[in-house]
Amino acid sequence: MSAPTAVRPLRIGPYVSDTPVVLAPMAGITNAGFRRLCREQGSGFYVCEMITSRGLVEKNPLTFRMIAMDPDENPRSMQLYGVDPAAMGQAVRMIVERDLADHIDMNFGCPVPKVTRRGGGAALPYKRRLFERIVRAAVENAGRLPVTVKMRIGIDDEHHTYLNAGRVAVDAGAAAVALHARTAAQRYSGTADWAAIARLRDALPAEVPVLGNGDIFSAADALAMVAATGCDGVVVGRGCLGRPWLFADLEAAFAGRPLPAPPTLGQVAATLRRHAVLLQEHMGPDKGIRDVRKHIAWYLKGFPVGPELRRRLGLVCSIDELDELLAQLDVHEPFPADADGPRGRQGSPGRVVLPERWLDDPDDPAVPFGAELEHSGG
Structure with missing residues (x-):
């Protein structure tokens, strides 16, 4: 297995990784302990669990436990969720003033009902003016910190938002854009539409990295995504559950080296x-x-x-x-050939729960009433 010649080191603002890989934020998973375990395997960007802008501004104790970083994490990557430009701007200012992170990723991809019913996550880019104001508020308050955006194809097959949202995010100053190539209605089911990643890559300026997310369960999957879409790197989520050594495989694959032997x-x-x-x-x-x-x-x-x-x-x-x-396990048992492939939650597609009359006017910039989540971890 050799690395595709088009793959370059991934640059996000001033930070560069020779391995163009990002660990996706996963609630209850990507805490400091898991991130260290993955960082020990290979280079990349390792993002903490999603936290809410409101939780940060209100100094919620749970939020501050969730953003604990190891002293040697570099860059310290934090993902923020929010639906109010003012709260987002205030949260980002706090991050800068307290030196809490080096890189801010914004969540516009979460499909879970408790988030979308408030207009957040994957529901929010449909409201293009509100989306633009939130991204701009983050960028304008971030100073030297790069701000990136993670999103989905759209709400469902009738409401795709990713191409417009990608352009809006870049115009507002986003340093990179990541696309989970599913709609919110798909959740984690079915197959990711990698062709959407290729369309987004073609639609945005070449100097802005576009990252692909969805169905990366092996190093071969990562190389295949890059080859098929021209994306600048991959975002790995469920594929590393119970397999943190996937990051060693990815580092080797992108460098054109043989993969390490599967673990016993x-x-x-x-x-x-x-x-x-x-x-x-x-x-x-x-x-x-x-x-x-x-x-x-x-x-x-x-x-x-x-x-x-x-x-x-x-x-x-x-x-x-x-x-x-x-000690009761057979330590010599070889890694099973059928252990690759989907892991973690998959579920079934379903209707996306949205605020009342959410789809009436995509240009409405109003913040939904009661939209800010009280706590982090969604």
């Missing part, structure tokens, strides 16, 4: 244990060990591990107990 079950177990330790360091012993439970099925996907051992691992309460259970 023993190596997977060692990575799982490392993940648990990092979560404990970040969250504390009790919460950290509880949090690792949700990752175990992803790590063990495809391996011949019996149901009783899986059940006990899913209830683990301490590192000592984790060590005892992992």
Whole structure:
């Protein structure tokens, strides 16, 4: 496997990564512990969980725990959600004044109902004037910090917004644009439409990076996306769940080197244990060990591990107990050939929940009543 010749290092503002890869923010996943685990594998941009502009401005304790960064993270990438230009501007000023991050990514791609019903996430770019004001408020208050935008194709097949939103974001000063090539109605189901990424790349100035997101489950998928779309890099989400070594594969693939050998079950177990330790360091012993439970099925996907051992691992309460259970695994078991492919949530397509009369006027710049989420993590 060799790297496509068109792929260059990814530049976002003053920050450059030789590997054109971004870890997508994932609620409950991309905390400081998981980001460190992934950063240890390969270079790229590693973005924290989404937080709300309101949560930041109001100094919500949960929000500040979610934006904890390791001292050696560089750049420190933070994703913000918001629907009010004033609140967004205030939040970005706080980030700058308190030196909380080096790069701000804006979420206009979240499809979950609690976000879209308030006009946020993937629903917001339909309101093109409001969208423009929010992006501009962030850019104008960011100073030297680069601001990037992540979005979806649109609300549904009747309401595509990505081409206009991409142009608006660039005109407002966005340093890069990422496209999850699904509509909000698709959620995480079906197949990503990579052709939309190619159309967005063609529609925007060549000097502005366009990043592709959707169905990157292996290094081969990443190279295929770049070759098919001409995008400047890839955004990896669900594909790295239980597979943080995917970032080592990606670094090798984009450099044109042979991929590392797939890990044995023993190596997977060692990575799982490392993940648990990092979560404990970040969250504390009790919460950290509880949090690792949700990752175990992803790590063990495809391996011949019996149901009783899986059940006990899913209830683990301490590192000592984790060590005892992992010692029962066959450390020489090779990585299963069928363990690649979709992982994490997929679900089914469905109607997008929107504020009342949301689709009546795309030029209405009004902020929806009660639109700002009270807490982060959506």
